[in-house]
Amino acid sequence: MTQDELKRLVAEAALERVSPLLSxxxxxxxxxxxxxxxxxxxxAGVKARIxxxxxxxxxxxxxxxGHGIEVIDLNEADAMVAxxxxxxxxxxxxxxxxxxxGAHTREKIVAAAAGHFICIVDQxxxxxxxxxxxxxVEVIAMARxxxxxxxxxxxxxxxxxxxxxxxxxxxxxxxxxxxxDDPATWEALINNIPGVVDNGIFAANRPQTVxxxxxxxxxxxx
Numbered sequence: 674m675t676q677d678e679l680k681r682l683v684a685e686a687a688l689e690r691v692s693p694l695l696s697x698x699x700x701x702x703x704x705x706x707x708x709x710x711x712x713x714x715x716x717a718g719v720k721a722r723i724x725x726x727x728x729x730x731x732x733x734x735x736x737x738x739g740h741g742i743e744v745i746d747l748n749e750a751d752a753m754v755a756x757x758x759x760x761x762x763x764x765x766x767x768x769x770x771x772x773x774x775g776a777h778t779r780e781k782i783v784a785a786a787a788g789h790f791i792c793i794v795d796q797x798x799x800x801x802x803x804x805x806x807x808x809x810v811e812v813i814a815m816a817r818x819x820x821x822x823x824x825x826x827x828x829x830x831x832x833x834x835x836x837x838x839x840x841x842x843x844x845x846x847x848x849x850x851x852x853x854d855d856p857a858t859w860e861a862l863i864n865n866i867p868g869v870v871d872n873g874i875f876a877a878n879r880p881q882t883v884x885x886x887x888x889x890x891x892x893x894x895x
Contacts, residue, residue, distance in 0.1 A: 674888055676795055676797065677707075679795035679796065679886035679887070679888075680707060680708040680711050680759075680793075680795055680886060681711045682886045682890075682891060683708065683793045683794065683795060683884050683885065683886035683891055684708060684709075684711035684712040684714075684715055684793055685711075685715060686793070686884050686886075686891040687712055687757050687791055687793045687884055688712065688715045688716070688719070690791060690882070690884070691754065691755045691757065691791065692719070694754040694755055694789075695719060695722040695723060695754065696722060697721070697722060697723075697724060698724035699722075699723060699724050699754050700723075700724055700725050700726065700727060700745070700750045700751075700752065700753045700754065701716070701723055701726050701727075701753060701754055701755055701756075701757070702726070702727045702728075702729075702753045702755065702756030702757070702758075702783045702784070702786070702787045703716070703726050703727070703728050703729065703733055703737065703756070703757060703758070704729045704730075704733065704756065704757060704758025704759060704776070704780050704783070704784075705728075705729050705730040705732060705733050705758065705759075705774045705776040705780060706758070706759040706773070706774050707759070708759035708793050708794060708795070709733065709757065709758055709759050709793070710733075710736060712757050712793065713733060713736050713737055713740065713742075714736075714740070716737070716740065716742060717740035717741070717742070720740065720741060720742050723742060724743070725742070725743040725744065725745045725749075725750070726742050726743070726744050726745070727744070727745060727746070727747050727750050727753060727783055727786075728744050728783075729758065729776050729779040729780040729782075729783050730774065730776040730779060730780075730840055731840050732774075732776075733776075747782065747783060747786060750786070752788060753783075753786060753787040753788060754787075754788055754789070755787055755788060755789045755790070755791055756783055756784045756786075756787030756789070756790050756791065757791045757793060758771070758780055758784065758790075758791075758792060758793070759771075759792065759793055759794055759798075760792050760794050760798055760875075761773045761798065761806045761873070762798055762800050762803050762804075762805065762806045763792065763794055763798050763799050763800065763883055763885075763894075764800055764801070764802060764803050764853075764856065765801060766856075766879070767792070767879045767880055767883050767894060768803060768853075768856035768857075768874065768875060768876040768879050769792065769803075769873075769874070769875035769876075769879060769880070770803050770804075770806050770808055770809075770853070770873050770874060770875075771809075771873045771875055772808075772809030772811075772845070772872075772873030773806070773809065775809065775811075775834070775837055775839050775840075775845050776839070776840065777809055777811065777871065777872070777873040777875075778811050778839065778841060778870050778871040779840065779841070781871055781875060781878055784875070784878050784880075785878045789881055789882065790878065790879075790880040790881055790882070791880060791881070791882045791883075791884065792880035792882070792883045792884070793883075793884050793886075794883065794884075794885055794886070795885070795886040795887075796885055796886065796887045796888075798885075799885065802852060802853065802854055803853035803856055803874070804850075804851045804852045804853040804854075807832075807847040807848055807849045808829070808847070808848040808851055808853065808863075808872060808873055808874065809834075809845050809846075809847055809848075809872065809873040810824070810831070810845065810846045810847075810848055810863060810869055810871075810872045810873070811839055811841070811843050811844070811845055811869070811870040811871055811872070812843060812844050812845070812846055812868050812869055812870060813843060813844075813868045813870065814843065814844050815868070816867060816868020816869075817833065817844050817846065817868070819867070819868060820846065820866050820867075820868045820869055821833075821846055823866050824846065824848050824863070824866070827851070827862070827863075828850065828851065829848040829849065829850055829851045830848065830849040830850045831846040831847070831848045831849075832846065832847050832848075832849065833845070833846055833847075834846070834847055841870065843870055853874060856874050856875075856876035856879075857876040857877060859874055859876075860872060860874035860875075860876045860877060861877075881895065882894070882895050883895070
């Protein structure tokens with residue numbers, strides 16, 4: 674199977690898993706990225722059973738709206754039955770690195786507010802230790818240089834993502850060369866640097882369920 678076929682397969686498994694939770698008027702949280710796009714497209718087939726969606730990015734909001742699914746602000750949602758999103762890396766303990774699309778701050782907020790966080794990935798995203806994928810760090814523009822200096826002191830090689838601004842209006846530093854062997858410690862350490870909005874490590878709010886698309890089918894990690 675191609676990588677795109679694996680993404681479609683795991684998106685189908687996610688829809689099957691959330692389907693019993695859906696009812697008219699319910700709210701579902703949706704993330705950002707190519708695998709999540711498959712899930713959004715599948716949601717179109719059950720939109721009569723969804724009241725609205727909360728999205729982590731403008732791009733996903735547009736895709737949902739294009740399918741006729743109402744998108745509401747998180748502040749309008751009393752509860753979400755689940756949050757479904759992909760990842761750039763998934764470690765053995767289900768800690769993640771996210772933010773390849775630059776939406777990790779909003780993704781983390783929506784994931785934390787949901788009743789259940791389901792991560793959907795193809796098998797290429799599985800790693801023993803996080804860090805091969807450069808760690809995205811969203812920063813306030815005026816603090817970009819000072820944050821970069823601190824990240825270099827921590828052993829990283831931060832590089833500004835060229836020509837990119839987040840939906841929040843901020844910059845992204847992609848940090849190369851970190852070995853994220855203790856995700857919770859690294860997440861807190863980097864977030865405590867003044868000027869950092871949030872980084873792409875999901876350890877404090879890791880998914881309760883990870884669905885992995887493989888050539889032999891979908892595997893479950895909880």
